[in-house]
């Protein structure tokens with residue numbers, strides 16, 4: 001079983017980007033944490049892009065390959081209706097899509113309080129650093145039929 005762990009814009013800069021908000025770990029550290037946390041036979045397919053279209057294509061790929069998704073949409077969270085529609089394709093196909101955030105956007109600037117993704121996500125986890133992803137992956141494994 002494979003789990004897609006998709007990351008939106010600027011998350012390739014984790015480690016050096018606002019470490020007081022996002023911590024000092026980079027994407028490779030995140031991948032290692034997730035790979036360590038899953039049982040044998042579960043594949044973590046972690047990707048990052050700054051490109052909205054590429055992220056949308058990856059969600060289409062999730063639908064076509066029936067692959068569950070953990071998604072940190074980053075800033076697209078707050079305004080991308082294109083990404084929202086693609087996320088809806090995933091959950092409408094009966095696949096889990098867990099929206100995750102490293103920080104808790106509700107404690108931050110006003111524009112971060114709204115998510116256009118949450119309304120079509122299976123669930124949302126925010127504010128637990130890299131553990132937000134781990135909790136998302138754990139939930140996908142728990143709920144697996």
Ligand code: DQA
Nearest residue numbers: 073074075101102103105112
């Ligand atoms: C984020 C929160 C977003 O508001 C922000 O644009 C990000 C990261 C988070 O993981 O906390 O890039 O999604």
